[in-house]
Amino acid sequence: HDDQIEDVSIPIAETYGTPSLEAIEALEKWCSAQDTAKFCVDDNARHIFASAVSPAILSKENGKYTTQLKVVLVNRVYMTRQLNVTRTWNVTTDIAQGAVPKGSTKQPDEQHGTQAEIDIASTSASYSDGLETRIETKEKFPRPLVFGFKSISFILPPKPKPK
Numbered sequence: 001h002d003d004q005i006e007d008v009s010i011p012i013a014e015t016y017g018t019p020s021l022e023a024i025e026a027l028e029k030w031c032s033a034q035d036t037a038k039f040c041v042d043d044n045a046r047h048i049f050a051s052a053v054s055p056a057i058l059s060k061e062n063g064k065y066t067t068q069l070k071v072v073l074v075n076r077v078y079m080t081r082q083l084n085v086t087r088t089w090n091v092t093t094d095i096a097q098g099a100v101p102k103g104s105t106k107q108p109d110e111q112h113g114t115q116a117e118i119d120i121a122s123t124s125a126s127y128s129d130g131l132e133t134r135i136e137t138k139e140k141f142p143r144p145l146v147f148g149f150k151s152i153s154f155i156l157p158p159k160p161k162p163k
Contacts, residue, residue: 007086014144017076020152027073042156045069069156079144089133 018026031040038044046069050057059066 005088009084010080023075076150078148
């Protein structure tokens, strides 16, 4: 039976953001401005999302929309420019029981490891075979890769009823 392990590591993480209260104040200011206030009301935002995502956002049941919209204010992002991934398969359990690894015609006591290394552009990989197979990749990205974020979410208020 193979034991498989995958390890993903982030050698250097970057983070950018703003404190939550400042982000909320900026959103409230943007929603109060005459030119942008229309984007902070359910009916207007719903029509924009229907065009961009799916017309199902406009579906109604008993006079009410079936989908509730939320504004998600991302106020911090976590990024990296490189991911290191190591995948390891350990076949020692099979070998100890006298089994031969898949595709091998050698007996367990005749197993000898082989190694290879590959370095292509921004990706490097190494490979070894024997009792353990290990593949390591170091993927470097030309632009930061976002792997997480912190956010605050709000339900969009319904359109105000005319007075």
